[in-house]
Amino acid sequence: MPLPVPALRAVLAASAGLLTATAATPAAAAPPAPPNCVVVLDTATVTCYATRAGLRAAVDRLDRTAASSDLGAVWSDGHGGGSQLLFRGSQGCAFRYPEFRTLPAGWNDVASSATGYGGCRIYLYEHTYWQGIFRYADGFVGDLNNFNDRTSSVHFS
Ligand SMILES: [Ca+2]
Numbered sequence: 001m002p003l004p005v006p007a008l009r010a011v012l013a014a015s016a017g018l019l020t021a022t023a024a025t026p027a028a029a030a031p032p033a034p035p036n037c038v039v040v041l042d043t044a045t046v047t048c049y050a051t052r053a054g055l056r057a058a059v060d061r062l063d064r065t066a067a068s069s070d071l072g073a074v075w076s077d078g079h080g081g082g083s084q085l086l087f088r089g090s091q092g093c094a095f096r097y098p099e100f101r102t103l104p105a106g107w108n109d110v111a112s113s114a115t116g117y118g119g120c121r122i123y124l125y126e127h128t129y130w131q132g133i134f135r136y137a138d139g140f141v142g143d144l145n146n147f148n149d150r151t152s153s154v155h156f157s
Helices: 005-024 052-065
Strands: 037-040 045-048 069-075 084-089 113-116 122-127 131-137 153-156
Touching: 037 052, 052 084, 069 122, 069 153, 084 153, 113 122, 113 131
Parallel strands: 037 084
Antiparallel strands: 037 045, 069 084, 069 113, 122 131, 122 153
């Protein structure tokens, strides 16, 4: 038996709403990684700069205070391309900085290349709170391969 017209209209309206919601989903995807950021673990501050030069100048200022040093970095694209997220801390590599149980806004499942600095090994975890599978890098790894766009937390050793 065919649906009465008002009921049919309701069904069509619901379908249209569903289609609209589905079509809107890609637009609601995570925003792109902010460019050229440094996170200082001890203070949990994340600061981003429009250019790599701006980031480098800020890090030079931090280096002069000697309160923190570079531990490692990830990039949104392979081979050090795209946006950079630099990790710094005052406790060296052996301390599990609780700030890195998650990554700053825009950086979840983004990293495509990574490096440790100053003898630090960087561990990249599939999930937050250092859960799931992981891989690590001592020196620069330009292609994370099957770990591309998966990193959700990091620590160092
Ligand atoms: Ca992940």
